[in-house]
Amino acid sequence: MISLVLLVGLFGCTLGLYRPDVTAGREAVGLYRPDVAVSREAAARIVGQSQDGPNVDGSYSWGYETDNGISAKESGRPKAADVLEVQGEVGYTDQDGTPIQLIYVADENGFQAKGAHLPTPPPIPEAILRSIEYNAQHPEEDDSQVQPVVGGYRQRIQ
Template identity: 30%
Template sequence: MKSMIIVALALVAVAAAIPVDEPAKIISANYDSKPDGGYNFNFETENGIKRVEEGSVKDVVDEENKPHSVVVVRGSYSYVNSEGQSEVIDFVADENGYRAEGPSVPKVPARR
């Protein structure tokens, strides 16, 4: 019984000694919503992560030719990669799906 208590206390001590990474602090953040459903937002953290995004409402028709509204999202985010370089990814999300471009985003091979 004593050995189980000692083992349990040892495990607690080891767990308490493991360093816990604190989340990066947000140094700026803005959000603006529009009456039509669109929006703008951005934020930046102390460790170099940034994001800028804009959403706008667009009327489209679906496969059955029925009209409806979608939110088209455009933006970018950046971060410092493992080599210490700033990496920027631009993206669009709309009725055609999500598309991203940037140096670390794999390119789709060209059709022949």
């Protein structure tokens, strides 16, 4: 009897945490969390959507756009027996107001993304570039066949 009372009490406490979620403008049951504000992204509605495929030839495309400015689209097609070529883009506005636009391609060369917000490697220092050029012009001085020996001296491998 005590376990039944505990089970009903636990069920009642759990049920009290749920309420209709009307903050997004639609009736849905969600976990009531008064300490968590509903963000603009959580309440976004899809205003445009398209989908084509998968087709008989293996091609497809899809896209969507939301009322808060998020958009994405992608298309793909088989390029070879085991290679799928995919192109797409994603756009949204960052929290600080910066527009983000990411364009990508994925194929036999891997995933390649382009966007102004992506970090870029620093330029190669001039001394390193000169060293690479010197090594290319003097292959006879290749030290890759040199093995370190105890005492700090190097000996050429025979």
